[in-house]
Amino acid sequence: MRDGRSRLVVRENSRNTRFVKGPRALLVELSWVSRVALKIYLRYPAWIIADIITAPAWLVLLIFPVLMFLPKSQWSSPLVLNSFLWAMILWDIVSYGLWSFGMAIRREQQMGTLEFIYLTNANRVLIFARNIFARIISLTLTIAYTYVFFKLLFNIQVIIFDPLPVLLVLLLGLFTSMGFGLLYGALVLRFKDAGPLNNILQFIILGISGVFYPVSSLPESLRVVSMILPFTYVSEILRYHALGMPTLIPVKCEWIILVLSTLLLNMAGFILLNLIEKNSKKTGELAKY
Amino acid sequence: MYSFITLVKDLRARPRFLYAALFISILMKETKLFTRYVGSLFTIMAMPFMMSWLFMGIGYAVAGYSALDNFTVNTGVKSPLLYFTLGGVLMISSMIMVENMSSVIREEQLMGTFELHYLTPNNTILVWIFHAVAQSILILIVFTIDLTVVVALQGSLLSPLDWLVASLIILLGLLPLAGIGLAVAALTMRFKEVWAVASTINSFIAMLSGFFYPLEVFPGIVRLAASLLPTTHASQLLRQIIQASATSLDFQQKIAIMLGLSLLYLILGRFVYERWEVEARSKGELAKY
Numbered sequence: 001m002r003d004g005r006s007r008l009v010v011r012e013n014s015r016n017t018r019f020v021k022g023p024r025a026l027l028v029e030l031s032w033v034s035r036v037a038l039k040i041y042l043r044y045p046a047w048i049i050a051d052i053i054t055a056p057a058w059l060v061l062l063i064f065p066v067l068m069f070l071p072k073s074q075w076s077s078p079l080v081l082n083s084f085l086w087a088m089i090l091w092d093i094v095s096y097g098l099w100s101f102g103m104a105i106r107r108e109q110q111m112g113t114l115e116f117i118y119l120t121n122a123n124r125v126l127i128f129a130r131n132i133f134a135r136i137i138s139l140t141l142t143i144a145y146t147y148v149f150f151k152l153l154f155n156i157q158v159i160i161f162d163p164l165p166v167l168l169v170l171l172l173g174l175f176t177s178m179g180f181g182l183l184y185g186a187l188v189l190r191f192k193d194a195g196p197l198n199n200i201l202q203f204i205i206l207g208i209s210g211v212f213y214p215v216s217s218l219p220e221s222l223r224v225v226s227m228i229l230p231f232t233y234v235s236e237i238l239r240y241h242a243l244g245m246p247t248l249i250p251v252k253c254e255w256i257i258l259v260l261s262t263l264l265l266n267m268a269g270f271i272l273l274n275l276i277e278k279n280s281k282k283t284g285e286l287a288k289y
Numbered sequence: 290m291y292s293f294i295t296l297v298k299d300l301r302a303r304p305r306f307l308y309a310a311l312f313i314s315i316l317m318k319e320t321k322l323f324t325r326y327v328g329s330l331f332t333i334m335a336m337p338f339m340m341s342w343l344f345m346g347i348g349y350a351v352a353g354y355s356a357l358d359n360f361t362v363n364t365g366v367k368s369p370l371l372y373f374t375l376g377g378v379l380m381i382s383s384m385i386m387v388e389n390m391s392s393v394i395r396e397e398q399l400m401g402t403f404e405l406h407y408l409t410p411n412n413t414i415l416v417w418i419f420h421a422v423a424q425s426i427l428i429l430i431v432f433t434i435d436l437t438v439v440v441a442l443q444g445s446l447l448s449p450l451d452w453l454v455a456s457l458i459i460l461l462g463l464l465p466l467a468g469i470g471l472a473v474a475a476l477t478m479r480f481k482e483v484w485a486v487a488s489t490i491n492s493f494i495a496m497l498s499g500f501f502y503p504l505e506v507f508p509g510i511v512r513l514a515a516s517l518l519p520t521t522h523a524s525q526l527l528r529q530i531i532q533a534s535a536t537s538l539d540f541q542q543k544i545a546i547m548l549g550l551s552l553l554y555l556i557l558g559r560f561v562y563e564r565w566e567v568e569a570r571s572k573g574e575l576a577k578y
Contacts, residue, residue, distance in 0.1 A: 064502040199332045
């Protein structure tokens, strides 16, 4: 009798399941992954508070060493300080690519949930890129408190010549970072422990993609390398629209390169993820970490 | 049966130098953990150099040819590489110390090994302090390579006595942080998010210790707060030792202050930890996480 009842329940459950297909399925997935991302982000309020409290300390720690290279009369130069303000925000975007998006797959693997994700028919990119929703909120917060602390600490007027393109390039930068992270994350899935590499890569990217200074001040050989990195265009375009600083090539071309490279990165990340998934399923290395 | 009795007898036998044996076993354990992840070890070693190069790169890009002269005027030191690498060594060491000590209870609890310490006849406070000393020694060994490289790049070598003094200074700068870490570990057990608190403390220690800039950039009240940190005195003294510019009065004064701060913070850490321990024992919370 008991068995009969449970069979009945199972039959009713499967009958009740509503399958959705096409764009509607994508929308449903999108809505659920965004809920998951925000739930995880808001689950640890201590980290959100710590980020806000520590922001002025990190600002001082990173800005003062560089000010040591300038004469004291230039320490309060609005252009220098504004460059730092945007650099701190750009740093956040670069970090997302490595730590947030890049490590998303690895984290699922470590928590033992990766195999379950691969058992579903959900879109892989959406699942692994879900952090973009939390990152949009966190980037908005970063901009807000960095702005407030800059005003309080250095008493400067924040310069933004064209607010709309600035907003657009920051948002696009997040997607660039996501594409880079998906590509990098797929490699992490294959080569496992990426913590040390992340640290080293972060410094290299910060150094050569013009986050803290225009790439025009780099030596010729390094400038060529920096032009390959999509983050260089995010930095260049942002400085152009925010501070009116000149770009290396015409700004329209930089926009085109940035949009194309963002699309390419995301597509390449998607393809590589699928390839590695197929390969890992064949070799049985999916759950191995 | 025979072997069981022998085993029990062996367990009951107390080593002649109990605390020395305990320390050596902790040191061996920490060494094993420290050397298990070669990639992380390499990153820790490379981090002070990477930070130095980043600051120098930005500094030269922002200030141009007069960068070095400005740096000498602002800091009183001719070599930015020496200045930043020494600061980086102390900053990374202090961060490792605070983070490891702050998470000591939580990590052991998560691994299920925390209660096991209470089954041994050892004093738990001493066990954690020995962990801090062992970690300090290992950090010192790792960073000796960094310091040797950076001093050799200046075209000089330190005498064995100078090395001994420099090591003592780093040790005295790090040990009080173990007290702070222990207090944080006990205080934050209820909130579970120990790492967020450790990161907040680390950011302020890093900002106030003058690792990368002279503290004269701050107003008097901030300098007063900075003087309560052992790392502030350690960074000033270490720079003087490496540059052979420390006067004996300076040296004695700062060593006395650091000894005083070591005692103060270790006693504070012990007090907070013991209070937590008594409460956790009475409520059965030792193993709860």
